[in-house]
Amino acid sequence: MYRCSRARQSRLKAVSIGHQHVTATAEVDSGESMGDAIKPVLIVIPAWNESQNIEPVVAETFAALPGTHILVVDDGSTDDTAERARAAGALVLSLPVNLGVGGAMRAGFKFARQFGYASVVQVDGDGQHDPAFVSELVTRLDEFDIVIGARFAGKGDYVVGGPRKWAMTLLSLVLSAVCKTKLTDTTSGFKAMGPRAVELFARRYPAEYLGDTIEALMIARNEGLTVTQIPVVMRERANGDPSQSFAKSAVYLSRAAMALIIGLTRR
Amino acid sequence: MFDNAIYILSVGTSLLVLFVIIHMLRSERFKERHAVIWLFAGISSLVLSLFPSILIGLADLLGFAVPANLLFFVSLILLFLTALQASTELTKLEDNARVLAEKIALLEYQVKALDKTKNDDVS
Numbered sequence: 001m002y003r004c005s006r007a008r009q010s011r012l013k014a015v016s017i018g019h020q021h022v023t024a025t026a027e028v029d030s031g032e033s034m035g036d037a038i039k040p041v042l043i044v045i046p047a048w049n050e051s052q053n054i055e056p057v058v059a060e061t062f063a064a065l066p067g068t069h070i071l072v073v074d075d076g077s078t079d080d081t082a083e084r085a086r087a088a089g090a091l092v093l094s095l096p097v098n099l100g101v102g103g104a105m106r107a108g109f110k111f112a113r114q115f116g117y118a119s120v121v122q123v124d125g126d127g128q129h130d131p132a133f134v135s136e137l138v139t140r141l142d143e144f145d146i147v148i149g150a151r152f153a154g155k156g157d158y159v160v161g162g163p164r165k166w167a168m169t170l171l172s173l174v175l176s177a178v179c180k181t182k183l184t185d186t187t188s189g190f191k192a193m194g195p196r197a198v199e200l201f202a203r204r205y206p207a208e209y210l211g212d213t214i215e216a217l218m219i220a221r222n223e224g225l226t227v228t229q230i231p232v233v234m235r236e237r238a239n240g241d242p243s244q245s246f247a248k249s250a251v252y253l254s255r256a257a258m259a260l261i262i263g264l265t266r267r
Numbered sequence: 268m269f270d271n272a273i274y275i276l277s278v279g280t281s282l283l284v285l286f287v288i289i290h291m292l293r294s295e296r297f298k299e300r301h302a303v304i305w306l307f308a309g310i311s312s313l314v315l316s317l318f319p320s321i322l323i324g325l326a327d328l329l330g331f332a333v334p335a336n337l338l339f340f341v342s343l344i345l346l347f348l349t350a351l352q353a354s355t356e357l358t359k360l361e362d363n364a365r366v367l368a369e370k371i372a373l374l375e376y377q378v379k380a381l382d383k384t385k386n387d388d389v390s
Contacts, residue, residue: 096370097363208298258299266293 041138041192042117043068044108046101047125048075051084057127058088064131071111072125073104081125101189102205102212109193109202121192129190133232137192145225146217147192150185153231163249171214171256178264179217179227186256187213190232196225210255218263277316285309301352308345 043061047054054072061070072085076098085092093107105122112120119141123129133149140147152172168186176183187210193201200223206215217227288305291297315322315338326334 097366208300255299258303262289262292262299265289 040117041068041119041121042108042112042115043070043121043123043131043134044105044112045070045072045085045090045123045125046075046104046108047072047077047081047085048098048104049077049079050081050125051077051079053127054081054085054125055088057123057125058085058090060127061123061131061134062089065134069117071108073108073111075099075101075104100207100209100212102207102216105212106201106205106207109198109205112198113202118195118198119193120198122189124189128234128236130233130235133190133230134192136230137190140228140230141192141194143226144228145194145197146220146227148183148185148188148227148229149190149192149232149234150183150188150229151232151234152184153229155231155233163246164252167249167253167256170253171260174260175214175217178260179221181227181229183227183229185229186217188234189213190234196223200225210252210259214256214259215263218259218266222263222266274316274319278313281309281313281316285313304345304349304352308342311341 043065045054045057045061050057058070058072062068070090072082072090072092074082074085074092074094076095082092082094093111095104095107099107108122109120111117119138121134121137123131123134129149137147137149152168171186172184175186189212197220200220201216204219206212206219208215220227285306288302288309292299292302322337323334326337329337331337331340
């Protein structure tokens, strides 16, 4: 886990108008005060209008991972998501326009690169991801570039039915073959990404629907990055469960198919 | 002979169009959502070029006097949808550009204020 001494904590100097020069920088030790350099990890929480959920999510993440740095990327929210995130103690990046999950995450990757974080873990702002799994995700980063926290891998009873389920199963089979590793949850946003992945995704990370999951995997594969997954349990979304109509599943599948085919031909 | 020439021409053109679209998709010249209509057009034209009887049959079924009219009709609809897509995307970009311009102006104001404060403190 994270054994961060006081000295090794990131020093965040807040902007304060009326005092001297201080600017907002997060200076992170590269481990000089520690024996073996534990590379700093940044938890990135993309959030769009998650006023109700963001404080509990941030609080739970801090509770599960004391001492880690959490960046909430406010994706052009029209509510007070950013303020609440700040109140909960997270670093906050506020995008002036809504870019989608992929857009918010790429901003997060750029932040990570700029301020010296080695790895990034994506945790969704709606509370579906359980931060208890983060340390296990990060541990596997020693051997792999990307570690996905996957449903349908033996843990939990997340249930999805009908056409959506068939679509996801088919997708998983194809993607597993393509990435040469068993993948059961191709649209999971719960991922840990190591230095090579962060470097790549800071430059290229799709913002379109399913682009940040399926396409991102294809991009990573084409650059020779390694992927693996661990089984996780995800929770239902806090407010409202969108019903999956056949039409929506059709859109999902065709969009995913296109992403796959184009990604394959880009090899 | 005439039939064969037209056949080869239409199949050849359809294939060429498809290759161009797929190439541009691969090199990320445009995003997938822009290519949906073009891909549909390219694939349909390939299928119809390979099996012209489908066009003729469909035209008869729908009551078109001349099969070519069906082609024109569908092409016009596809072009209309493409133009529609372009208009909405443009509008969204305009809105975003305005928000960004405002944000930059406000940030610049803050930076100047900070600069001024810093200079005041120093002196």
